[in-house]
Amino acid sequence: MSGAPEARIVGAAEVPYTRHPADDVSTESLLADAFVRVLADAGIERSAVDGLGVASFMLPPDRAIDLAWKIGVRARWLMDDGNGGVSGIQLLQHAARAIESGDASTIVLLSGDHFDEGGFRQMVDRYNLVTEKYLAKIPTGGPNPLFAMITRKQMDERGLTREDYGRLVVAQRRWASLNPGAVYRSPLTLQEYLDAPAVAEPLHRLDCVPVVSGADALVVSGSGDGVKIRALRSLYNYDGQRGDGLRTGIAEIADDLWRDAGVGPGDVDVISVYDDYPAMAIAQLDDLGLVPDGDIAAFLRHRVEGERLPVNTSGGQLSAGQAGCAGGMIGLVEAFTQLTGRAGDRQVEHARLAVVTGYGMVLYRYGGCANAVVLEGP
Amino acid sequence: MSLPIPVCAACGEAAFPELFVCPSCAGTTWRYEPVEHGMLEGSTVNARDGVHVGLVRVPLGPLVVARVEGAAQAGDEVALDADGLVPVARPI
Ligand SMILES: [Zn+2]
Numbered sequence: 001m002s003g004a005p006e007a008r009i010v011g012a013a014e015v016p017y018t019r020h021p022a023d024d025v026s027t028e029s030l031l032a033d034a035f036v037r038v039l040a041d042a043g044i045e046r047s048a049v050d051g052l053g054v055a056s057f058m059l060p061p062d063r064a065i066d067l068a069w070k071i072g073v074r075a076r077w078l079m080d081d082g083n084g085g086v087s088g089i090q091l092l093q094h095a096a097r098a099i100e101s102g103d104a105s106t107i108v109l110l111s112g113d114h115f116d117e118g119g120f121r122q123m124v125d126r127y128n129l130v131t132e133k134y135l136a137k138i139p140t141g142g143p144n145p146l147f148a149m150i151t152r153k154q155m156d157e158r159g160l161t162r163e164d165y166g167r168l169v170v171a172q173r174r175w176a177s178l179n180p181g182a183v184y185r186s187p188l189t190l191q192e193y194l195d196a197p198a199v200a201e202p203l204h205r206l207d208c209v210p211v212v213s214g215a216d217a218l219v220v221s222g223s224g225d226g227v228k229i230r231a232l233r234s235l236y237n238y239d240g241q242r243g244d245g246l247r248t249g250i251a252e253i254a255d256d257l258w259r260d261a262g263v264g265p266g267d268v269d270v271i272s273v274y275d276d277y278p279a280m281a282i283a284q285l286d287d288l289g290l291v292p293d294g295d296i297a298a299f300l301r302h303r304v305e306g307e308r309l310p311v312n313t314s315g316g317q318l319s320a321g322q323a324g325c326a327g328g329m330i331g332l333v334e335a336f337t338q339l340t341g342r343a344g345d346r347q348v349e350h351a352r353l354a355v356v357t358g359y360g361m362v363l364y365r366y367g368g369c370a371n372a373v374v375l376e377g378p
Numbered sequence: 379m380s381l382p383i384p385v386c387a388a389c390g391e392a393a394f395p396e397l398f399v400c401p402s403c404a405g406t407t408w409r410y411e412p413v414e415h416g417m418l419e420g421s422t423v424n425a426r427d428g429v430h431v432g433l434v435r436v437p438l439g440p441l442v443v444a445r446v447e448g449a450a451q452a453g454d455e456v457a458l459d460a461d462g463l464v465p466v467a468r469p470i
Contacts, residue, residue, distance in 0.1 A: 134395050137464045138431060138445040141424050145431035146443065148422040200422040200431070240401045242440075364395065365433070365443060 005105070005222030007096035007229060009375070011042025012336040017183050017214030017320050021114060027058040028067060030112045030215040030323075035071050038108060038217035049219075051077035051107030053095055055087030055325040057123055058113045067110070077104035081325075085274045085360025086234070087111055088329030089371040092220065093232050099222040106222075112215025113324025120211055123324075130364050143276075143362050144208060148200040150245045150366060151279040155202065157246065158296050162202060165278040166193035167300040169206050169318055171308065172275070176315025178346035183212060184319045207278055212321030216329035218336070225378045227339050230353070231260030234371035237363070245366030248280070248359055250287035253372060258289070261374035263353060265289040268374070270338045270354035271309070272331030275316040280367070284357050285311070288372070310348045313338060331356040332373075339377030352377045380412035381458040381465050383438050392438035413438060418454045418467060421446050434458065434467050 015033045031054065039046060052075045054064040064080045077098045081087045088111055095107040115123065124143075125136040140146065154160060170190055176182035188206070196205040233256050238249035258264050265288050273288070275281040282296055291299045303309040314320060314334040317327050335354035337343045343351075354375045361369040384396040388405030399406055413436045421432035430446035434456060442458075444465035450456050456467040 130395050133463050134465075135443060137462065138443065139427070139429060140431055140443070141426060141429070145422045145424055145429075149420040149431070149433055152420055152422070198425045200424050203422075242401070244441075365441065 004100055007099040007220050007222055008224065008226030009218055009336050010221045010224050010226035011038050011044070011219035012333040013037035013041045013217045014181060014330070014333050015112065015215040016181050017212040017323050019183065019210065019212055019321065021213040025114055025213060027056055027112065027114045028062060028070065030114055030213060031056065031059070031067055031110045032071050034110050034112055034215035034217035035108060038219055042219040044106065044219065046072060048106045049073050049108050051075055051095065051098060051104030053079040053081065053091040053107060053109040055081045055083070055091055055111035055328060056113055057082055057084070057324045058115065058119060073108070075104070077107060083328070083361055083369060084325055085276065085328045085367065086358035086369040086371050087325050088216070088332050089232065089356065089358040089373050090234065092218065092229070092332065092373065093234065093371070095220040096229055096232070099220060107220045109218045109220065109329070110215065111329040112326045114213040115211055115324065127362065134364070144203060145200045146362065146365055147277045147279060148203045151202055151277065153244060154246050154279050154283065160297055162194060163190060164297050164300050165207060166190045167305040168278050168281060168311070169193050171304050172312050172316045172318050175313045175346055176319030178344070179314050180344070182315040182319050183321050184315070203277070209276055209317040209322040212323050214323035214326050216326045216333045218329065218332060227336050227378065228376040230262070230374040230376050231257050232371070232373040233257045233260070236369050238368070238370065241364050241366070241368060246283055248283050248287050248367065249370030250284050250357055250359065250372055253370065254288050257372050257374060263374065265355070268353045268355045269310065269351040270313060270335055270348050271311045272335050272354065272356040273312065274327070274331065274357050274359040275312055275318050276322065276327070276360065278318070280359060281312070284359055288355060288357065313343065313346050313348060328358050328360070335375050339375060379457060379459050380414045381436070381442070381460045382410035383413050383436055383440065384408045385411045385438065392440050394436070394440035394442050411438065413458055415455055415457050415470065416442065416467070418446070418450050418452055418456045420452050421450070432467050434465065
C-alpha cells in the first residue's frame with residue numbers, strides 16, 4: 001500500500017441544533033451552512049473539494065447533486081445516504097475508501113434535517129412502506145411504543161430500573177452543561193428525570209429525543225494531519241427482524257472491530273453511542289464489550305455515574321435533540337472534537353482513541369442497521 | 379376473526395410482515411395462513427392518545443405489532459384479528 005493515501009478526518013462542524021429555527025431555515029440551507037462551517041474548520045478552500053456525500057431525510061426531491069450545484073462543488077465522487085442513525089459512519093466508510101483508491105482527494109460529508117410539524121409527522125408515518133402499512137394505522141404514532149416494549153424487556157432481562165436509565169440521561173446532561181452547543185444544558189437531577197411525564201411506559205419524556213433542526217459535517221482528506229480511522233465495521237439487516245431487538249448488530253461486528261483496531265473496549269478514551277433511546281445506547285455499550293461482566297446496573301452506577309466514563313460527551317441526542325440524519329454524524333463530530341483537543345470545558349484529558357457507533361433504521365420492530373468505527377487522534 | 383400470516387410455500391417459514399424472498403430457503407411463493415390467537419409478550423400505552431400497542435407472538439413464530447383493544451396483559455393469550463392490514467389483539 002506504499003504511496004496510497006490514507007484517509008483522515010481533517011475537519012468537523014455542527015450547525016447549532018435548535019427547536020425553533022428561523023422562518024427561512026430549510027434542510028438545504030442547514031446543509032449549506034454546515035458546508036461553509038466545515039471548510040472554515042478544516043482550513044481548506046472550496047476549490048479543493050472534489051467529493052460530496054449527503055445524508056438527509058427531508059432533502060428529497062433534491063439529492064446530493066442538487067446540493068453540489070447550489071454550494072458550488074465540482075465533484076469526482078458523489079453519494080446520497082438517507083440511512084438515519086448509520087448514515088454518518090456509512091458515508092465515512094465510503095469516503096475513506098474513495099480517497100484511498102484515488103477516486104477523490106478531499107470529500108465533504110454533510111448530514112442534517114429541518115422538520116416542520118407536518119413534515120415530521122409525515123416522515124414518521126411514512127418512514128418505510130412497512131411503517132405506512134402496518135404501524136401508522138395502529139396508530140403507533142412513531143417508534144416510541146416499540147422502544148417502550150424493548151426497554152421493558154431489557155429491564156426484565158437485565159434487572160434494570162428507571163433509575164438506571166436515568167443515570168445515563170443525567171450523566172449526558174452533565175456533559176451537555178459543559179457544551180455551549182447543546183440545546184438542553186440545564187443540569188438535571190435523577191428525580192427530575194423520574195418525574196417527567198410518561199410518553200409510553202416505561203418511557204418518559206426524558207427518554208425520548210426531541211425533534212430539532214440542525215446539521216453536522218466532516219471533511220475527509222488523503223493529505224494533512226487529522227483523525228485516523230483505525231477500524232470500521234458495518235452490518236445491515238443482521239437478523240431479518242427475527243430477534244427481540246435487545247441485541248444490536250454491534251454485537252456481531254465488535255470482535256472484528258476491536259481486532260482490526262488492535263485495541264479493546266477498555267482502551268478507548270471517548271465513547272459515542274447512538275442514543276435515540278437510553279435502552280439502545282445501553283444495548284450498544286453492552287454489545288461493544290464495555291460491560292464485561294454483563295452487570296449493566298453496576299456499570300451505570302459505577303462507571304457512568306461514579307467515574308464519569310466519557311459516553312456521549314457532547315450531551316448526545318438526549319441533550320441536543322435529533323436533527324434527523326444528523327443524529328448519525330453527531331457522535332463522529334464529537335469524537336473528532338475530543339481527539340483534536342478542542343472540546344473546551346468538556347475536554348477528556350489525553351483523549352487519543354474513540355469508538356463511535358451508528359444504529360437505526362427501524363424496519364418493523366427495531367433498528368436493522370449497525371456500524372462502528374474506532375478513531376485515533378493526530 | 380383471524381390475522382393472515384404469510385408462510386413460505388416451499389419450506390413453511392412464517393414471516394410478518396410479508397417478504398419477497400424467504401429468509402430460510404430463498405423461495406418466492408407465499409401463502410397466507412389465518413391465525414386466530416397468540417400470546418401477548420408485551421404492551422404499552424401511548425400517553426398522548428391512549429392507544430394500546432402490543433407485541434403478539436403467533437404460534438407460527440413471528441412477533442406481530444398489534445393494536446390492543448380491551449384489558450389484556452403481558453402473558454395473556456389474545457384473540458387476533460385484522461383491521462384492514464393492521465393486526466388487532468383482544469382479550470379472550
Ligand atoms: Zn422458505
